[in-house]
Amino acid sequence: MYNRGKIYDKGENGLRKNSKRAVQWELSAAQGYTAAQFNVAQCFCHGNGVAVDYKNAAKYFKQAADSGNAGAQNLLGHMYFAGEGVERDFGEAARLWEKAAEQGHEDAQKALLRIRQFGLRLT
Numbered sequence: 570m571y572n573r574g575k576i577y578d579k580g581e582n583g584l585r586k587n588s589k590r591a592v593q594w595e596l597s598a599a600q601g602y603t604a605a606q607f608n609v610a611q612c613f614c615h616g617n618g619v620a621v622d623y624k625n626a627a628k629y630f631k632q633a634a635d636s637g638n639a640g641a642q643n644l645l646g647h648m649y650f651a652g653e654g655v656e657r658d659f660g661e662a663a664r665l666w667e668k669a670a671e672q673g674h675e676d677a678q679k680a681l682l683r684i685r686q687f688g689l690r691l692t
Contacts, residue, residue, distance in 0.1 A: 598629055606633040607641050614644075623654030634665060642669035643677040650680075 598605040610629035613622045627648050633641035646665035649658045663684070669677035 598632070601632075601636075603633045603636040603638050603641075606630075606636070607638055610641065610644070623648065625654075627654035634668075637672075639669040639672040639674040639677070642666070642672075643674050643680070646677065646680065 598609045606629045610626045610633065611617065612619055613626035613629065615621070627645060630641045630645040630648065634645050642665045645655075646662045646669065648654050649665065650662035651657070663681070666677040666680045670681055
């Protein structure tokens with residue numbers, strides 16, 4: 570299911586790009602496949618094949634983040650910082666960014682650096 574979603578998302582193997590069919594990643598995500606959880610979250614964030622739904626995006630980013638996906642940890646951190654799809658929680662944003670930064674995620678490292686430069690306390 571994941572590979573089929575990827576093929577539709579990219580328009581590969583002689584198939585036309587079809588964002589609505591690419592959301593088949595959700596079936597793979599429901600089975601616990603971390604890459605699919607991340608991709609489905611992106612679809613909900615950007616409205617690719619589905620309506621923009623930050624609450625569902627956060628749900629799938631959380632699943633991927635809990636499995637250690639640094640990209641999901643970073644983006645979920647941004648969602649907590651902004652209060653998009655989740656209740657605003659600066660401490661949770663910082664915790665997620667720290668986890669992603671420990672894995673070398675540059676955007677998370679930059680987010681932590683920015684909040685430290687401005688002297689923000691997130692805990």
